[in-house]
Amino acid sequence: MVGMAVVAAVAPLAVAWSTKLVLDRLVAGADLATLVWLACCLAVAGILAAVVPQMSRFLSTEMTRRIELVGMDRLFGSVDRFVGLGRFEDPEFHDRLRLARDSGRAAPSDLVQSMIGFGQGLVTGLGFIGSLATLSRPMTAVVLATAVPAVYAERTLARRQASMLWGISPAIRREIFYSMLLGEVRAAKEVRIFGIGGHLRQRMLAERRSANVAQRRLDLRKLRVQGTLAGLLALVAGAGLVWAITAARGGELTVGDVAMFIAAVAGAQGAVSQVVSHYALARQSMLMFDHYLAVVKVGPDLHVVGAPVEPSALHSGIEFRDVWFRYTPDHPWVLRGVTFTIPHARATALVGSNGAGKSTIIKLLCRFYDPTKGAILWDGVDLRSMEPADLRARIGAVFQDFMEYDLTAAENIGLGHAAVMADRSKLEAAARLAGVHETLARLPHSYDTLLSRMFQPAGSEGQSSEEDARVGVALSTGQWQRLALARALLDDGQDLLILDEPSSGLDAEAEYEIHTMLRARRAGRTSLLISHRLGAIRDADRILVLGDGEILEEGEHAELMALNGLYARLFTLQAQGYRDDTAVATGSSD
Numbered sequence: 001m002v003g004m005a006v007v008a009a010v011a012p013l014a015v016a017w018s019t020k021l022v023l024d025r026l027v028a029g030a031d032l033a034t035l036v037w038l039a040c041c042l043a044v045a046g047i048l049a050a051v052v053p054q055m056s057r058f059l060s061t062e063m064t065r066r067i068e069l070v071g072m073d074r075l076f077g078s079v080d081r082f083v084g085l086g087r088f089e090d091p092e093f094h095d096r097l098r099l100a101r102d103s104g105r106a107a108p109s110d111l112v113q114s115m116i117g118f119g120q121g122l123v124t125g126l127g128f129i130g131s132l133a134t135l136s137r138p139m140t141a142v143v144l145a146t147a148v149p150a151v152y153a154e155r156t157l158a159r160r161q162a163s164m165l166w167g168i169s170p171a172i173r174r175e176i177f178y179s180m181l182l183g184e185v186r187a188a189k190e191v192r193i194f195g196i197g198g199h200l201r202q203r204m205l206a207e208r209r210s211a212n213v214a215q216r217r218l219d220l221r222k223l224r225v226q227g228t229l230a231g232l233l234a235l236v237a238g239a240g241l242v243w244a245i246t247a248a249r250g251g252e253l254t255v256g257d258v259a260m261f262i263a264a265v266a267g268a269q270g271a272v273s274q275v276v277s278h279y280a281l282a283r284q285s286m287l288m289f290d291h292y293l294a295v296v297k298v299g300p301d302l303h304v305v306g307a308p309v310e311p312s313a314l315h316s317g318i319e320f321r322d323v324w325f326r327y328t329p330d331h332p333w334v335l336r337g338v339t340f341t342i343p344h345a346r347a348t349a350l351v352g353s354n355g356a357g358k359s360t361i362i363k364l365l366c367r368f369y370d371p372t373k374g375a376i377l378w379d380g381v382d383l384r385s386m387e388p389a390d391l392r393a394r395i396g397a398v399f400q401d402f403m404e405y406d407l408t409a410a411e412n413i414g415l416g417h418a419a420v421m422a423d424r425s426k427l428e429a430a431a432r433l434a435g436v437h438e439t440l441a442r443l444p445h446s447y448d449t450l451l452s453r454m455f456q457p458a459g460s461e462g463q464s465s466e467e468d469a470r471v472g473v474a475l476s477t478g479q480w481q482r483l484a485l486a487r488a489l490l491d492d493g494q495d496l497l498i499l500d501e502p503s504s505g506l507d508a509e510a511e512y513e514i515h516t517m518l519r520a521r522r523a524g525r526t527s528l529l530i531s532h533r534l535g536a537i538r539d540a541d542r543i544l545v546l547g548d549g550e551i552l553e554e555g556e557h558a559e560l561m562a563l564n565g566l567y568a569r570l571f572t573l574q575a576q577g578y579r580d581d582t583a584v585a586t587g588s589s590d
């Protein structure tokens with residue numbers, strides 16, 4: 001690209017000088033051979049001037065593609081190294097990530113291109129300025145002087161552009177959110193049943209309008225500044241032309257000199273604008289690249305220790321010791337001095353009303369966050385002294401908001417486990433445990449069927465079987481839930497199995513089956529189960545009742561019933577519901 005830039009920089013100079021020489025020799029009546037030779041030089045310079053920009057355009061897009069790959073790899077490599085969840089919940093981080101993604105793609109190549117363009121403009125500019133200086137020194141000084149306000153103005157505009165882009169980020173983020181709601185299948189049902197499409201569209205447009213206002217304000221400023229500068233340049237060129245024609249008429253300049261003068265003024269001005277605008281682009285790219293660097297170089301999101309302790313296979317239990325937690329200092333306390341133990345080889349259940357803090361306890365257990373006060377101990381060792389990845393390797397989990405991957409059934413269970421993907425028996429065993437094997441085996445391509453909510457793409461009839469395998473099959477919510485369960489059950493050797501509402505989407509029979517399976521599997525293993533269906537957890541070895549961020553009750557089912565507290569009330573309420581229905585059914589059949 002540098003080579004191309006040198007040729008591209010020199011070619012216009014060669015064209016201008018060849019033109020001048022051709023014209024001067026023509027007027028002086030030179031011989032045909034000289035004229036033809038000069039014309040050939042002019043033609044070659046013209047061809048180079050025409051072709052080189054095309055070639056350098058290809059090279060620059062190729063360079064952009066390659067830089068983009070490196071940039072994306074480093075950016076998302078850094079994001080993947082965030083071990084906690086806190087940053088993902090920070091709106092400012094999302095704005096920065098979006099700008100980092102854009103600038104990581106564009107800024108490095110923009111910077112390289114602007115540096116090359118800068119150098120190219122400098123070479124051409126110096127050539128034309130030198131040529132102009134041979135014709136008129138005052139004119140050269142005037143052309144050079146116009147560069148000073150241009151540099152200042154473009155520098156200011158670049159800074160304003162970068163801060164405007166940061167300023168409109170929240171609006172852009174909200175606009176993206178509304179547009180996703182309008183186009184996403186998951187939101188489509190509610191958008192239609194509640195008729196909120198128009199409202200969301202208006203909100204999306206309002207965000208776009210507010211971003212447009214800021215962009216327009218800057219564009220108008222650019223128009224004023226750049227328009228004034230362009231007018232100034234045209235004025236200088238026009239005045240110079242008047243002088244050149246007058247001088248040629250007075251015999252001071254030849255016809256070739258006039259052609260050279262016109263080319264030199266235009267070339268010098270063009271080169272000055274090129275240098276200035278590339279300088280501005282470079283500056284803006286560097287300012288925007290700060291967002292990329294901010295993400296790539298950001299420190300760890302959770303406390304790290306120099307020499308992490310390897311978590312041992314669990315043999316005693318996990319203890320929450322006076323754990324206090326709030327998501328940020330601006331949020332209220334979610335857990336207030338929670339103390340309890342999840343004993344080894346026992347099934348512990350966590351119950352409590354909505355918002356009591358059950359899922360938060362799980363997030364702390366997986367070390368997605370660290371306690372604000374207090375400690376969580378794995379066989380007596382503080383989780384904060386462990387590498388989160390080592391800890392998580394010992395935990396299997398089904399989250400309440402589990403993921404549905406638009407991938408094949410096999411990948412949905414064994415994603416990331418290359419060995420398991422090759423030997424399907426383990427996959428199938430996990431699927432059988434979760435009660436989803438039959439469903440998956442019946443799919444058109446069995447475990448290799450793509451599971452997708454995006455359904456069949458248009459015009460898929462008559463496609464090859466390879467294409468056919470890419471056609472998605474939709475599962476029901478309960479089936480997806482079983483898949484998530486199979487994913488958690490895949491690794492048999494995990495020390496702790498966490499199940500946050502693992503059966504909320506299942507029918508009664510399936511729930512019974514799954515719970516019988518889990519009960520059998522839990523025996524002798526450490527598990528933590530959250531469920532609002534108290535029938536599902538009544539046989540747990542220990543039930544913890546959480547309320548308002550505190551452990552209110554603790555014990556086995558019978559003990560808690562005898563206590564006649566919150567658990568007993570909730571359990572009786574649920575049981576009552578079933579009994580009433582049974583009574584009605586029995587009564588009617590009688």
Ligand SMILES: Nc1ncnc2c1ncn2[C@@H]1O[C@H](COP(=O)(O)OP(=O)(O)OP(=O)(O)O)[C@@H](O)[C@H]1O
Nearest residue numbers: 089327331334352353354355356357358359360361
């Ligand atoms: N990421 C978050 N940022 C701030 N507050 C949060 C966050 N997640 C949860 N909360 C708050 O923490 C409290 C406990 O939430 P949590 O999800 O742990 O409750 P839960 O007991 O699991 O409820 P549910 O039974 O509805 O699943 C709630 O008041 C909730 O608003």
